[in-house]
Ligand code: SF4
Ligand code: SF4
């Protein structure tokens with residue numbers, strides 16, 4: 101009777117040890133790269149990489165928010181919709197932009213005045229997404245499709261030849277308006 | 288006539304067809320206008336690059352816009368003359384926005400460039416597709432999807448059924464009807480080319496039973512050409528029988544589920560006008576430079592015209608004489624058409640119909656009332672959607688939820704709005720929601736790209752830093768080794784080396 105009980109206990113204990121070891125091994129072997137919460141927050145952020153939040157890039161801000169060290173209303177390019185999404189994800193209360201932070205700007209891209217550019221390469225060093233091409237003493241150009249509109253290349257330029265130009269709608273990017281203000285049905 | 292078993296599609300409506308007016312007279316050639324404005328962007332996909340500049344002389348059929356990217360189609364001069372400008376002009380688009388167009392002043396000679404038939408029978412499928420792309424052939428039923436992307440045999444190596452769409456279910460429009468009557472043989476020959484390109488086992492030309500002349504003409508054309516495995520099939524008249532998935536359902540019984548393509552089921556669908564254009568492109572080497580356009584509605588004499596692309600709509604409407612109370616121009620039909628910003632916009636590949644409207648013909652809709660969830664819209668929807676749910680979420684801007692109800696599968700046919708007792712402009716909400724969803728997807732793609740580029744840059748900076756550190760360490764080690772070699776002998780030498788080392792270190796710190 102007691103022997104049977106002991107055997108049962110031993111089997112269970114052994115099972116527990118083996119399972120525990122496997123789990124422990126699996127945890128090490130199959131560890132998820134990075135913190136999933138940080139990734140989730142980062143996927144909401146607009147990736148402008150502008151640093152207005154006070155962190156060097158969106159990832160840095162995402163980490164700070166995940167650690168609870170930053171508020172959710174610090175990313176102007178994300179707009180109120182971004183705050184709302186972060187609030188939803190984190191189960192926190194929606195918080196409007198504090199004063200001076202909510203300057204909603206039209207989405208823009210930078211353009212270099214190629215006549216004025218002296219080819220100093222300072223803007224290349226500033227661009228967080230490598231959207232500027234050019235070499236020393238040569239004219240520089242911004243690849244419009246890759247510019248996030250972060251404005252980080254503006255201050256370093258010694259001759260002030262970079263300007264932000266709002267992106268205009270074209271036939272492909274044009275959006276149908278909300279029906280209350282619509283042009284009405286075709287017929 | 289046909290004993291073929293037909294099937295029903297879900298839903299659909301029976302609007303007033305109003306097709307009689309424009310089938311009284313044969314197709315007429317629209318005259319050369321004083322100026323042709325040919326948009327570079329005329330099909331789904333990219334915007335072709337302009338190949339000509341102001342002052343250049345072009346011949347009819349000359350390539351003026353080269354396709355850019357995978358989904359794109361070439362654009363050609365539709366007459367001979369001088370390029371006046373390549374500039375922004377008002378587009379035939381509801382937005383009222385402009386885009387780049389090649390403006391040509393005709394020289395009146397209407398002279399073709401050199402044309403050579405394409406030896407498509409001895410070419411491989413990629414070469415044929417290239418030829419169709421360079422000839423600018425796109426779907427002429429209204430969707431303007433580049434045809435070369437569809438004209439292949441698919442993964443199985445052959446199609447079971449090739450469907451040629453002559454249903455033409457939309458009210459007022461009769462361009463396919465008239466083309467089948469007058470140019471049926473060429474449509475059949477084009478269908479035969481498509482049959483051979485797609486290795487289709489059978490070709491079914493679906494035509495609604497309200498076009499008996501077109502059906503008879505196509506049957507005669509099939510006999511006259513002697514083509515095999517091609518059949519003209521009469522189908523019941525019900526809107527939107529001319530939707531690709533609906534016509535496939537009616538003819539083959541295959542229900543193409545949400546989010547899949549008909550090719551997965553061995554079926555592909557082309558419009559009759561597209562079949563005609565494919566014959567012209569391959570057998571005659573003629574690129575697509577004109578199409579048949581129905582002018583109907585509030586005009587004295589509704590009629591079909593063969594119109595060169597780039598002809599201002601007002602010049603075509605003038606041939607039919609718009610009545611004085613005209614207040615709008617619609618491209619397409621009353622169910623799926625788009626309101627034009629002006630009558631000066633050009634006829635393009637998508638222009639199957641110019642519908643002239645007036646307040647009497649299309650009275651303003653009664654005010655919208657709240658949805659009573661009666662379900663009429665869901666019963667009428669030919670794609671088996673639940674419009675009232677999609678409406679609710681689109682209205683509340685909850686786009687993800689609207690998507691969960693298969694918003695992307697809505698073909699904007701207008702059946703739901705047609706039957707809605709609350710007169711809700713449902714399609715307007717769906718178009719709004721769709722363009723918001725699409726914009727978000729584009730933004731998301733851009734953000735993902737930016738994230739990758741940013742991370743790549745961080746990595747590169749990190750790597751550069753490490754490489755520099757390694758370089759410095761190597762240098763320091765070298766110097767030390769030299770020092771050791773110099774031995775204990777010359778004290779002055781040692782002092783000099785030490786000074787150099789210090790100098791190097793100082794420099795590296797500064798860096
Ligand atoms: S403020 Fe700029 S850097 Fe910071 S999260 Fe927003 S977009 Fe990214
Ligand atoms: S910072 Fe200004 S001057 Fe220097 S390369 Fe960039 S655009 Fe040219």
Ligand code: SF4
Nearest residue numbers: 658660661662664707
């Ligand atoms: S038909 Fe109109 S009222 Fe009826 S459920 Fe659909 S949207 Fe609502």
Ligand code: SF4
Nearest residue numbers: 668697698700701703
């Ligand atoms: S417009 Fe869309 S939702 Fe309405 S009936 Fe047509 S496919 Fe269905």
